[in-house]
Amino acid sequence: MSKPLIADIHLDLSMNALEWNRDLREPVTEINRREAGMTDKPDRGNATISFEELRKGNIGLVVATQIGRYVAPDNPLPGWHSPEQAWAQTQGQLAWYKAMEESGYMTMIRTKEELTNHLALWNNGETNGEKPVGYLLSIEGADSFVTVGHLERAYQYGLRAVGPAHYGLGRYANGTDSSGRLNERGQALLKKMDELRMILDVTHLNDDAFWHALEIYKGPVWASHNNCRAFVNHNRQFSDEMIKALIERNAVIGIALDAWMMVAGWVRGVSTPENMHCNLEIMATNIDHICQLAGNTRYAAIGSDLDGAFGTEQCPYDLKTIADIQKVSAMLKKRGYTDQDIEGIFSGNVINFMRLAL
Numbered sequence: 001m002s003k004p005l006i007a008d009i010h011l012d013l014s015m016n017a018l019e020w021n022r023d024l025r026e027p028v029t030e031i032n033r034r035e036a037g038m039t040d041k042p043d044r045g046n047a048t049i050s051f052e053e054l055r056k057g058n059i060g061l062v063v064a065t066q067i068g069r070y071v072a073p074d075n076p077l078p079g080w081h082s083p084e085q086a087w088a089q090t091q092g093q094l095a096w097y098k099a100m101e102e103s104g105y106m107t108m109i110r111t112k113e114e115l116t117n118h119l120a121l122w123n124n125g126e127t128n129g130e131k132p133v134g135y136l137l138s139i140e141g142a143d144s145f146v147t148v149g150h151l152e153r154a155y156q157y158g159l160r161a162v163g164p165a166h167y168g169l170g171r172y173a174n175g176t177d178s179s180g181r182l183n184e185r186g187q188a189l190l191k192k193m194d195e196l197r198m199i200l201d202v203t204h205l206n207d208d209a210f211w212h213a214l215e216i217y218k219g220p221v222w223a224s225h226n227n228c229r230a231f232v233n234h235n236r237q238f239s240d241e242m243i244k245a246l247i248e249r250n251a252v253i254g255i256a257l258d259a260w261m262m263v264a265g266w267v268r269g270v271s272t273p274e275n276m277h278c279n280l281e282i283m284a285t286n287i288d289h290i291c292q293l294a295g296n297t298r299y300a301a302i303g304s305d306l307d308g309a310f311g312t313e314q315c316p317y318d319l320k321t322i323a324d325i326q327k328v329s330a331m332l333k334k335r336g337y338t339d340q341d342i343e344g345i346f347s348g349n350v351i352n353f354m355r356l357a358l
Contacts, residue, residue, distance in 0.1 A: 003326050004339075005122060007061040007347040009254040010203070010225035010303035012140070014093035015067055016049065020307075024050050025105060028321050042269065046311025048321045051105050054133050057323030060122035061109070061347060063224055063303075064097065064135040066090040066159070068144035069166055077168055079143075086144035094157060097135070107132040110158050112358045119351065136354065138201060138224065141166035142173070148188050155196050160358065162193055163201035163224070165209060173213075175204040176236045181212040194219050199357050202226075202246070203303075206235060214245055220357040221249045225256040225303035228289045231282075232264050240293060247294045252353045254303015255286045257325075259314045262286075266314075273317035280316045280324070284331040287345055297341045301350050 016022045020041060022031050031047045038044040054062070068086030069079035080086040100106040109115050118134040138161035145151050151162070164186055165175030172186035182190065190213065193200060200221045202210055214221065223246060229237035238246070238253070246253060259273055260266035262282045273279070290300040306315065306322050318327065329342050337345075 003058040004329060004343045005061070005119075005347040006057060006059040006302055006325060007063075007350040008059055008302050008304050008306075008322070008325070009063040009222070009252070009350055010138075010256070010305050010308070011049065011062050011064055012067060012305070012308045013049070013062070013064045013135075014096045015065070015309075016047070016307050017096045018089075018092055020047075022047060024100075025103070026050060027052055041309070043307070043309065043311035043313060046313045047307055048311055048315065048319065049307045050321075051133065053321040053323045055128040055131065057321075057326055058122075058128060059133070059322060059325070060128065060131065061118070061134045061350070062136075063138045063161065064106075065138050065140045066093045066144070067140040067166070068093075069141055070143040070171055072169075075168065083143060083146045083171065087146050087150065090139065090144045094137075097137070101132070104130070104132055107134050108158050109134050109136045109354070110160060110358070112355055115351070115354055115358060136160050138199075139163065140201075141170060141175070141204070142186075142189060143171045145172070145189070148185070148192050151189060151192050152196070155198065159198070161199035161201050161222070161224070162189075163203050163205075164189060164213070165204045165206070167204070173209045174206050175209075176206065178206050179208050180206065181208045182216075187216065190217050193217070197357070202251075204236075207242075210242060211245075214249065220251075220353070221246065222251045222353065223253045223303075225254045225305040225308075227256055227261045227286050230289060231286065232261055234261075236261060243290060243293050247299050250299075250353070250356075252299055252301040252349050253290055254301045255283050255290075256303055256305040257283060257315045257319065258305055258308065258310055259316070262316070268314065272313070273315065278316050279318045280328050281331055282316065283325075284328055284335065287328075287332065288335060291345075297337065297344050298349055298352075300345045302346060
């Protein structure tokens with residue numbers, strides 16, 4: 001089988017461009033060379049993503065994020081000191097995506113027609129060397145919506161998916177390492193999302209908020225980058241019960257490549273992929289677990305989260321760039337998955353989902 005098309009449903013591209021100051025039009029080797037000796041971020045010099053590597057890996061469709069967390073005075077997490085600052089950060093990120101569109105590296109997917117046209121381009125049999133990467137715009141954490149009305153503004157400029165929470169306590173919902181159902185503001189946000197028929201990303205919702213969101217939200221739901229709690233017993237991952245609930249909602253679940261989500265006992269800055277035996281087979285194992293729970297291959301997907309504040313120091317040792325995700329194809333084939341199954345997991349499931357949601 002030639003390289004199947006990959007749809008990666010969680011990449012923090014604009015964060016890398018604006019906060020990490022990475023020009024993704026450069027080769028990965030050049031991005032990492034320019035970071036030699038830098039220590040301000042834990043993953044300096046360990047980048048895995050560039051437009052060249054996306055094209056090399058036949059990763060023609062991505063879900064690309066905006067992110068701007070608000071932090072209250074007593075919140076130790078990194079973030080912005082007002083929702084207005086967080087909103088401004090996301091608008092700078094939007095401007096970067098538009099600049100990449102103008103330079104021919106990206107194209108925004110807002111409608112079913114745009115998706116169809118983009119897929120026709122990537123499947124025309126010609127080399128990928130100059131093709132733009134299609135992106136559906138998502139936001140990771142809703143804190144930057146100063147009001148619920150800002151959601152409608154964002155929809156107008158192309159936002160199509162919203163994850164209400166990130167880590168800890170949020171303005172609309174509480175995320176990883178917290179508890180509590182959606183607050184009134186969060187419930188109003190989901191009501192407006194329902195009216196606009198946006199995609200609800202349940203990634204990072206704590207268990208209470210996860211079940212509350214599924215109870216009240218009627219529109220399309222996915223999990224852009226979540227692994228299985230069966231393998232790493234942490235609230236960041238999904239239990240089998242949660243995965244089955246998502247399957248019932250016809251969601252797709254993107255499997256991520258952050259090592260601490262792949263192997264139990266990871267210690268950031270201490271553990272290494274080699275000494276923790278973290279490799280791409282673990283992605284295949286998480287994909288297989290979802291398929292076994294479903295009894296079919298229609299709900300598993302790729303949501304790598306690569307370069308999401310980590311790089312090769314904290315991802316599978318047999319991955320040097322994002323293009324190496326293609327290696328998972330052979331791993332799945334050895335487990336009995338057919339070419340058609342793999343094409344579905346790599347992109348077909350996401351494409352079918354988007355066709356219904358957009």
